[in-house]
Amino acid sequence: MKTKTNNQLISLLIALYVFIAFMFTACCGNGDDDFTNTQAPSSVTIQKITVTNWPSNDGISTWDICVGLNCIRPDIYPVIKYESTTILDLVNEAIENVSTGENYSFSISNLVITEPKIKHLFRLYDEDGATEDDLMGQVSVAPFSTVNGRSNPIIISGDGITMELQVTYQD
Numbered sequence: 250m251k252t253k254t255n256n257q258l259i260s261l262l263i264a265l266y267v268f269i270a271f272m273f274t275a276c277c278g279n280g281d282d283d284f285t286n287t288q289a290p291s292s293v294t295i296q297k298i299t300v301t302n303w304p305s306n307d308g309i310s311t312w313d314i315c316v317g318l319n320c321i322r323p324d325i326y327p328v329i330k331y332e333s334t335t336i337l338d339l340v341n342e343a344i345e346n347v348s349t350g351e352n353y354s355f356s357i358s359n360l361v362i363t364e365p366k367i368k369h370l371f372r373l374y375d376e377d378g379a380t381e382d383d384l385m386g387q388v389s390v391a392p393f394s395t396v397n398g399r400s401n402p403i404i405i406s407g408d409g410i411t412m413e414l415q416v417t418y419q420d
């Protein structure tokens with residue numbers, strides 16, 4: 250009887266341990282996905298995106314191959330996707346022939362992120378006119394994370410690209 254109770258206790262402890270380990274991984278393994286923070290905003294509104302970094306080439310050659318003083322430089326614009334929906338596409342405001350080390354800002358008219366705790370896909374493209382635009386880099390991240398709190402700007406960085414989001418937070 251004693252052994253059976255002990256076995257049950259051990260089983261219970263193992264189950265509890267697995268549960269806690271699972272909860273820790275789900276909750277806090279990646280601070281970007283913490284759904285438990287009551288300080289999280291109900292929405293985040295993006296007012297400006299400043300691109301501060303991008304890969305110097307596509308791994309093989311310059312972003313554009315052409316004859317001209319600066320035309321080999323990329324013509325950048327950001328795109329934001331949420332799940333399968335493109336919620337921002339600034340292809341029509343692409344900035345031509347950008348210089349490494351400079352910052353380039355895109356003012357946008359209040360893009361409201363309604364699920365700031367869920368991952369969004371931030372992409373930077375090189376606009377190529379007639380041919381398919383080059384994807385320069387992309388980062389999948391939640392705009393709001395408990396690690397960064399309500400920072401402004403929000404820094405989106407990875408895969409060779411960096412974007413700073415000028416935002417406001419809504420409770």
Ligand SMILES: [Ca+2]
Nearest residue numbers: 312313375377
């Ligand atoms: Ca190109």
Ligand SMILES: [Ca+2]
Nearest residue numbers: 313320322323
């Ligand atoms: Ca170019």
